Amino acid sequence: MSQLLDSTREAFTLLVTGDPALWTIISISFSVSLRAVLISAPPAFLLAFLLANTRFRGRRVLISTFNTLLALPAVVVGLTVYMLLSRNGPLGDLRLLFTQTGMVIGQIILCFPLLVAISHSALQAADRRAWETAVTLGARPWQAMLTVMYEVRYGLLAALIAAFGRVIAEVGASMMIGGNILDYTRNITTAIALETSKGAFAQGIALGFILLLAALLLNISLSVMQGKGAMR
Amino acid sequence: MGLAFHRIRKHTTRGDKLFDIDEFDIPEGACIILSGQNGAGKTTLLKILAGLEAPDNAEITFDGQRRTWKAARTRLRREVVYLHQQPYMFDHSVADNVAYGLSRQALPKTHIKERVARALAWSGLSHLAQRNARELSGGEQQRVALTRARVLSPRLLLLDEPLANMDISAREQTIQLIRRLKEDGTSTIITSHEPHISRLLGDQHRHLCKTGPCRYTIIKPFLFQRSVEQGVPPSGQTTEAPDPGNGTVMTPQDNDNTVTAVILAGGMARRMDGVDKGLIQLNGRPMIEYIIEALKPQVDHIVINANRNLEQYRRYGYPVVKDIMGDYFGPLVGMASGLQACSSERILTVPCDSPFVPPRLAEKLHAALLEQDAELSVANDSERMQPVFAMLRRQLLPSLLAYLDAGGRKIDTWYAEHKTALADFSDSPDTFININTPEDKTFVEGIISAGNRTQPT
Numbered sequence: 001m002s003q004l005l006d007s008t009r010e011a012f013t014l015l016v017t018g019d020p021a022l023w024t025i026i027s028i029s030f031s032v033s034l035r036a037v038l039i040s041a042p043p044a045f046l047l048a049f050l051l052a053n054t055r056f057r058g059r060r061v062l063i064s065t066f067n068t069l070l071a072l073p074a075v076v077v078g079l080t081v082y083m084l085l086s087r088n089g090p091l092g093d094l095r096l097l098f099t100q101t102g103m104v105i106g107q108i109i110l111c112f113p114l115l116v117a118i119s120h121s122a123l124q125a126a127d128r129r130a131w132e133t134a135v136t137l138g139a140r141p142w143q144a145m146l147t148v149m150y151e152v153r154y155g156l157l158a159a160l161i162a163a164f165g166r167v168i169a170e171v172g173a174s175m176m177i178g179g180n181i182l183d184y185t186r187n188i189t190t191a192i193a194l195e196t197s198k199g200a201f202a203q204g205i206a207l208g209f210i211l212l213l214a215a216l217l218l219n220i221s222l223s224v225m226q227g228k229g230a231m232r
Numbered sequence: 233m234g235l236a237f238h239r240i241r242k243h244t245t246r247g248d249k250l251f252d253i254d255e256f257d258i259p260e261g262a263c264i265i266l267s268g269q270n271g272a273g274k275t276t277l278l279k280i281l282a283g284l285e286a287p288d289n290a291e292i293t294f295d296g297q298r299r300t301w302k303a304a305r306t307r308l309r310r311e312v313v314y315l316h317q318q319p320y321m322f323d324h325s326v327a328d329n330v331a332y333g334l335s336r337q338a339l340p341k342t343h344i345k346e347r348v349a350r351a352l353a354w355s356g357l358s359h360l361a362q363r364n365a366r367e368l369s370g371g372e373q374q375r376v377a378l379t380r381a382r383v384l385s386p387r388l389l390l391l392d393e394p395l396a397n398m399d400i401s402a403r404e405q406t407i408q409l410i411r412r413l414k415e416d417g418t419s420t421i422i423t424s425h426e427p428h429i430s431r432l433l434g435d436q437h438r439h440l441c442k443t444g445p446c447r448y449t450i451i452k453p454f455l456f457q458r459s460v461e462q463g464v465p466p467s468g469q470t471t472e473a474p475d476p477g478n479g480t481v482m483t484p485q486d487n488d489n490t491v492t493a494v495i496l497a498g499g500m501a502r503r504m505d506g507v508d509k510g511l512i513q514l515n516g517r518p519m520i521e522y523i524i525e526a527l528k529p530q531v532d533h534i535v536i537n538a539n540r541n542l543e544q545y546r547r548y549g550y551p552v553v554k555d556i557m558g559d560y561f562g563p564l565v566g567m568a569s570g571l572q573a574c575s576s577e578r579i580l581t582v583p584c585d586s587p588f589v590p591p592r593l594a595e596k597l598h599a600a601l602l603e604q605d606a607e608l609s610v611a612n613d614s615e616r617m618q619p620v621f622a623m624l625r626r627q628l629l630p631s632l633l634a635y636l637d638a639g640g641r642k643i644d645t646w647y648a649e650h651k652t653a654l655a656d657f658s659d660s661p662d663t664f665i666n667i668n669t670p671e672d673k674t675f676v677e678g679i680i681s682a683g684n685r686t687q688p689t
Contacts, residue, residue: 129320132284136314137333138384147332151323 003201011206022203026210029187032100032174033167036107037115037160044115045123045156049145051116052123053131063120069113074106075172081106082176098179103187106173111163118162122155123148158225165218169211234260234293235388235419241289242276250276251440258388261417263433265424267630268440269637274423275317277440278390281421283308313386317393319377321365326357326376329365333384351383355409371402378409382418389413391422395429407432425634439633489577490532491594494570495523496620497538497545497584500560503668508541510584512673515680519587519667522680524548526589531580535573537566562641563620564632571629583620586666587676596655597623606653613661617654619643621664 014022050056051063083089085097085105096102130151134144149156171189178185180194188207195204236257242250250273258264268274279285283305290301292308301308322329327348334344352358355375360368365376374394381389394410395403410433414420422433497510497520504512510520520536527534534550539560545552553573555565567581578601580594590596593611600609601623608628611621620643624632628650635646657663667673 127320129316129318130322132279132314133316133320133322134332135309136282136284136312137336137380138310139333139336143336147322 007201007205010202011204011209014202014206015209022206024183025186025188025191025207028100028183028185029168029189032103032178032187033107033164036104036167037111037164039104040108040112040115040163041160044112044159045119045149046145048116048120048123049149051120052126066113066116066120070117072110072113073172074110074170075176077106077109078173078176081109081173085177097177098181098185100178100185103174103178103185106177107167107170110170110173111167114163114166115159118159119156122152122159125155126152154225154228158222161218161222161225165215165222168214234258234295236293237281238291238293238298239289240277240280240287242273242280242287253277256281256438258419258421261414261419263414263420263422263435265422265429265434265437266440267424267437267634269634272440272637274440275392278314278392278421278423281308281388282312282314282390284314311387312390313381313384313388314390315377315381315392315394317396318370319373321368321373321376323364323366325362326365326368327352327361329376330380330383332380347383351379354382354412355379356405369402371398371405374398374402374406375409378406378413382413382416385418387419389418389420391420393423393425395424437630439630439637491530491578491580491598491623492533492535492570492574492576493527493531493580493582493594494567494574495520495527495534495536495582495584496563496566496570497536498555498560498566498569499562499584501585504670508538509667510536510538511541511544512585512667514587514673515677518544520545520548520584522587523582523584523589524550526591527580527582527594530591530594533574533576535570535579537569557636561636562643564636564641564643564646567622567624568629568632568636571624571626571632577626578623579626580623581620583666585668586621586664587680588663588665590657590660590663593621594623596657597621600653600655601625604651604653607650608647609653609655610647611657611664612654613664614658615661618657618664619647622647 051059081102082097084091085094085102086092087097096105126148130148131144134147135141139147169189171193174180174185174187175190175193178187178190180186180190186194188211192204192207192211195201195207234257236255237253238255240251240253240256242252244250266274266277276285280287280290280301283301287301291298292301292304294304294307322332324332328335330351331344331348334347349358349361352361355378357372357375357379360372360376365373368376378394391410394406398406410420410422414433422429495510497508499509501507501509510523511518513519514522524534536545536548536550536552537555538545538552539554542552542554551573553569555561556569556572557565563581563583567579570579570581578598580597582589582593590611597609597611600606608622608624611618631649632646635649640646665672665676667676
């Protein structure tokens with residue numbers, strides 16, 4: 001028990017004193033996850049818009065597929081991407097294994113279905129008149145699409161936040177694809193795993209606290225967004 | 233310039249035919265009122281015209297060039313503006329809402345700003361420019377929507393129930409704006425349930441009408457004269473009222489101050505084995521000849537409403553019109569068909585099976601109509617009303633069509649909705665004798681041979 005308390009006290013010291021090793025890990029985590037979410041968002045929103053507003057063969061199958069992929073385990077993604085990117089894999093020549101880019105790819109695969117599913121339901125619920133009004137006022141289809149997206153922006157922001165929450169907290173894909181290289185691919189979750197296995201709980205707790213804080217902030221903003229979305 | 237749509241076909245999602253319109257032309261600067269029952273497809277039609285909803289088939293003539301709906305879609309979307317019944321406001325300021333269409337055209341910002349400011353001043357919304365459009369009242373939103381459309385100077389404006397769910401002052405302001413849009417020369421189509429809207433706004437009235445099970449079409453457009461509101465001079469293109477010569481200003485409703493007699497010969501004659509009653513021989517002459525003879529001195533024009541043996545009816549040299557809808561729906565449809573076919577301010581209706589038309593029928597019905605300032609007048613003998621001997625004002629047509637369209641067939645029920653004057657014919661009840669059975673026929677022939685045709689005792 002006293003060990004837990006000691007470690008926690010130590011963790012706060014690390015955080016408050018701005019321990020450079022600790023903050024490097026945090027910044028890697030955030031930078032990789034942000035990149036993954038921002039890269040996947042535009043195509044995910046576009047796809048969600050098409051799913052919500054057009055009728056084509058296989059549309060329902062596609063929607064079900066994305067809903068299924070929501071439950072994709074991070075380790076399975078890690079395993080798959082690892083095999084693709086490893087020296088002997090089909091994409092081995094790209095030399096992306098154990099790089100941040102590799103981690104970003106893994107996280108894109110993780111958050112893309114989530115972005116599609118949540119933004120699809122937001123766009124599905126958009127007022128049909130928004131599209132019609134934009135088009136009849138002379139907007140080109142892509143302009144009208146941007147207008148509709150703006151009108152449901154809180155729903156889309158909620159999708160972004162949920163997607164970010166998922167990838168910042170995952171450990172399986174980052175560990176397997178990134179390889180937990182210090183100052184390069186070691187992020188919050190892989191660091192916690194490592195420190196715990198070493199018995200150095202202080203840094204682990206400090207990092208876990210950061211994650212918890214991030215989750216809290218994300219959830220607060222998510223509920224604010226959803227509230228605003230519902231109000232309109 | 234001209235804009236016309238051809239062969240517009242549309243099915244419902246269940247596969248029923250929704251409507252089937254051969255020709256829908258929109259004259260430049262016209263204001264067309266489109267009426268029709270709920271579910272008749274008014275909104276769908278407007279959305280097809282706006283390029284928003286795909287029809288099964290439609291062709292469009294733009295400036296003399298005919299092309300398919302698909303090929304014309306982009307152009308329709310650019311040049312036609314559709315306004316929803318409940319306008320959609322983008323989550324922006326009023327000014328940005330009005331600027332929406334212009335901003336998508338990559339025009340210089342200062343130019344857009346200037347045009348928006350002018351448009352807002354035009355509609356009296358300048359003071360709301362910076363407010364979020366969603367915070368406005370329904371009437372204000374409708375005005376923003378009209379302004380947002382007008383700033384684009386569309387070729388055609390489609391207003392879907394613009395006056396629905398509005399309080400009186402909002403309604404008044406919206407009407408004023410629509411009037412001013414018309415003065416700008418914008419062609420407009422307005423859908424509405426309100427019977428009086430065509431008098432307030434329209435040049436033409438078209439009715440999307442149920443003509444059979446689940447099939448709708450536009451019936452022949454008829455000219456609807458605009459009323460002159462007090463203090464508002466009639467603008468431009470209406471046919472000018474002929475100067476009545478006595479110095480009084482007549483409202484344009486009195487333009488064609490004639491009476492047309494409509495002989496209702498469209499019935500099935502169920503009790504007479506389905507013979508065409510108008511053509512029954514009475515002492516060697518078809519019954520309708522007696523009627524025409526009696527009516528000729530009384531009215532300006534005669535129209536025959538018939539559904540069978542049209543060639544024989546045409547022999548008399550008068551226009552013969554078939555029922556505009558349905559399958560022997562009865563005398564009300566005949567009245568509507570007659571009203572449609574003529575331009576007279578009043579019609580006199582008579583059945584084809586009463587050969588002894590009273591000699592002063594038109595005169596007395598007209599007098600009753602004027603005296604009691606009624607919408608229609610009906611002959612009344614000593615015992616009962618003779619509902620088919622009536623005089624109807626033209627203004628009743630929209631109401632009549634709406635009633636028929638809603639499935640109404642009963643003459644008494646429809647009369648009850650309107651101010652009805654009774655003309656007294658108690659001095660000559662026998663003139664309303666009609667022929668329903670072979671025995672009636674023999675009886676009437678007897679009177680005729682007694683040489684007492686017009687005044688039987």
